[in-house]
Amino acid sequence: MKMKAPNRSISALCVFCEAPLSDSALQLLEQGIASHELVFPRPAAGAVPARTEPDPALRTADVAFGQPDIVSVLQSEKLRWVQLTSAGYTRYDTADFRSWAKARGVIVTNSSSVYAEACAEHVFAFMLAQARLLPQGLGVRCESGSSDWTELREGSVLLQGRSAVILGFGAIATRLLQLLSPFEMKVIAMRRKPRGDEKVAVVTPNNLRDALVAADHVINILPDNAESVGFISAERLGWMKPGAVFYNIGRGTTVDQQALAEFLHSGHLRAAWLDVTDPEPLPDDHPLGKTPNCHITPHTAGGHQNESATLVRHFLENFRRFLADMPLRDRIM
């Protein structure tokens, strides 16, 4: 007869934290876990350039929060749950890590919902800045009726009623669809395995072409993994509608950047707005850096003033759920 799992809240848990939190966020974490124990990396994270042996603090932790060292995680004895403070998890997405987590029944969650709002607002800011030609308009002082002025006004467009393709369907795409809803756009999302709950027209990578051909805006939110590397290839760029705008807040590795620069130079693409590149930042002589219709922010899409506190609140919500044996949010393994 299977016994009921003991109530996790009875005994104090050991929570290992390796995350660059603000003082106030750390205080929030300490208060939030109450009587449970909080431990930190030994030696302190950042004190050594690379860890050469497993972190003793992780060995006896029940929970890890942050960006814990993988070797230490794999050698931990008691871990039951790891919550990453990032949305991306390429580093942890290995066969070794997955099989370790599966074999030991370790839950792995990330913080994608913490970044979803900021990322969705960031790419939305890109779309509107492009539509209203903000980089050009903010850089010129001209009179009504002048040729600069006429060019700006006639070059400005509306988002309303235009078409868009969103590549990658997760928390960010879901939020972006909500933000776009008043604009009555024709949106199609690409998802590798459609689930039927997307509330938007969905295509798979195999039937993406027709969607790309018709889209005024192509929004890339693909994460970095084996299937996505180089996904935005010269061929797929070539399918895009002349005058389309390409946005990337996923990962730089998903794009053939040399081809992108060529499609921007030729004018086939009207503009690109990238929050991610490969590498970051781009080297001085990279062609995308010298392309006037390529606008780059330095991987700041997920950032916001209360990021650190929001990460902690998201962890504490999951901690509460973990103690109560409830399903955790943002579970990835």
Added chain:
Amino acid sequence: MKMKAPNRSISALCVFCEAPLSDSALQLLEQGIASHELVFPRPAAGAVPARTEPDPALRTADVAFGQPDIVSVLQSEKLRWVQLTSAGYTRYDTADFRSWAKARGVIVTNSSSVYAEACAEHVFAFMLAQARLLPQGLGVRCESGSSDWTELREGSVLLQGRSAVILGFGAIATRLLQLLSPFEMKVIAMRRKPRGDEKVAVVTPNNLRDALVAADHVINILPDNAESVGFISAERLGWMKPGAVFYNIGRGTTVDQQALAEFLHSGHLRAAWLDVTDPEPLPDDHPLGKTPNCHITPHTAGGHQNESATLVRHFLENFRRFLADMPLRDRIM
């Protein structure tokens, strides 16, 4: 016994057009008015710097579309309807013009709904560009973890959940409220004469202070008129919350620009985003031009690629209504 008004479509009307339309928009107009007569300024608009005598083409027109010369309008004999191609109508908003229109039963409409979508999207682009620090982020190339990067990420904010005051409640504010709805913001609109149909909390200028004190975003859409000149005074700027952002897509004359520059320099206001100034453009040595947290576009908020055609479609819709004795859209007198 009152006789039924004759059906206006029975006899051909004379439509006077003084608007800088694209060739395709002009074609659309010609097709749209079908069997009615289309006439143009004599001599052609722009051929003389200022008209010295009334335009003979206007004298016998039934309808005027565009920006007709006021003196000619006031001396016209048959005009029954004037549709302006602008949203602003300061030039026509005189006691003489109003009493002429009233005495002769002339309907005056403007094109505010043509510009509402573009203006709402433009100020929304300002709000998101500020929230995501696009001017700063696009101008820097930095590594994750560097001080520039941390400053950008921590300085970025979300629109979600913030508070806003909209000054001036018309077609633009109505559309802006729709665009903002997914952001769950606390919005208050100021309207001189609330009508109760605003679908948002409304204050009058007399009880604006409490709203301004609490607002993260202050959006000015006030037109230029006797009540609005200098409305954004040093006193009202002083009421604004430290760190608030001020936006102006109304008219430059509504702002004490010297005071605004001071509030921006002191850091009391986080930033200003202006599509309108007084004059336009600002002179070389104007303090607002040298204020780094003041972002100015050259009165392009209302512009968009199909502006000319949209103006004509809006006129044709009203022309159809005029012929059918239906109420016209965007009626201002």
